[in-house]
Amino acid sequence: MARVAIVTDSTAMLPSDLGDATELITSVPLQVIVDGTSYDDGVEETSPEALLTALAAHKTVTTSRPSPALLAEVYAKLAAQGFDEIVSIHLSAELSATCESSMLAAREVSIPVLTVDTRLVGPGVGFAVMAAAAVAARGGTAAEAREAALSRIAATRSYFYVDTLEYLRRGGRIGAAAALLGTALAVKPLLTIEEGRVVPHERVRTAERAIARLQALGVEACEDADGVEVVVAHLGSPDRAAAVTEGLSSELDGKIDGDVRVGELGAVLGAHVGPGCVAVVVGPRV
Structure with missing residues (x-):
């Protein structure tokens, strides 16, 4: 064998x-490159806290x-x-x-x-x-x-909210969501992954409505599944993540394999979505 x-x-x-x-x-x-210095993703220098500090200080953060x-x-x-x-x-x-x-x-x-x-x-x-x-x-x-x-x-579905599209634009990962750039101040974008690329899913007027809609999309992704695994991920948004997690746990009671898992994004992904991002990822049992 x-x-x-x-x-x-x-x-x-x-x-x-x-x-x-x-x-x-x-x-x-x-690799995460902060102002020209390269670090492994997942070490102290690239923790979520370190990334948030670097972004707040307007340091250049790229990935490889x-x-x-x-x-x-x-x-x-x-x-x-x-x-x-x-x-x-x-x-x-x-x-x-x-x-x-x-x-x-x-x-x-x-x-x-x-x-x-x-x-x-x-x-x-x-x-x-x-x-x-x-x-x-x-x-x-x-x-x-x-x-x-x-x-x-x-079978997996991914949806995420960002406070701004600027980080995706800087990193060149914005894909079809670039169409939203001209109206970014007027809408709060909900995004998804299709064919491997970041694309717009919906436009919502406020952050509060966007987070509520994100939760609803997570529930909808589970409608036809007998059992699902659900992860809520965020960067610097524990309160938003907790609210979404609580809502999903309540609405999907009996469908979830285990508990809704919550985690903070690492520096590689976090550098491209920025502070305030919240994501819901649903994987139906197959």
């Missing part, structure tokens, strides 16, 4: 308890993919540990070159590496990772783990 390792990146917002998948999952950091050399080193270590195949699952290739790094690195190692472009970001990537890891933990092949990830991806 082949041993299958799962590799992902630091944007996946994995749960703190990985259960049986702990030994199977390796996370590789993207993990290098192909770093991923090749990770893959080689897993091969040396006795794994026979790797499934490498990453954030949307439309928003990052991480998948490209994975495919380049795969050419340098002795075992097969299947790269999965989730066409998602944040918790949606994590949903795919956990689906693949569950298959690997049962002794499934890399191809079977990839298929589980793809099924989970197809």
Whole structure:
């Protein structure tokens, strides 16, 4: 029976308890560049608090993919540990070159590496990772783990609110939502991810209405599902996140697998959405 390792990146917002998948999952950091100095995503210098401080001080914050050399080193270590195949699952290739790094690195190692472009970001990537890891933990092949990830991806819905589109514009990740820039002062945009890109979903007049609508969209995404996993993510908005979490927990009582999970965005994602962002990500059981 082949041993299958799962590799992902630091944007996946994995749960703190990985259960049986702990030994199977390796996370590789993207890079956060603050005023020209590069740090790994997830260290003290790139904590949510540090990011908020840097943004408030008007420092230049950009991001970068993990290098192909770093991923090749990770893959080689897993091969040396006795794994026979790797499934490498990453954030949307439309928003990052991480998948490209994975495919380049795969050419340098002795075992097969299947790269999965989730066409998602944040918790949606994590949903795919956990689906693949569950298959690997049962002794499934890399191809079977990839298929589980793809099924989970197809069922996942992501919606998010931002106070301003400026951070997405600066980072070049604004996509079709650029159409809202001219009216950004008059509306509060609700955005989603389609085909791997950030696109507008709705325009709402006030932040309060936008947060209420975000909760409603989370509920709507669960209507036809027997069971769902739900994550609320935010940057510097614990009160908003708590309100959305409480509302979803109440309205989806009996449908949620476990509790609604709440987390603060890391620096790579946070740098592109800015303070005040709140997201709801729903992954129906597949």
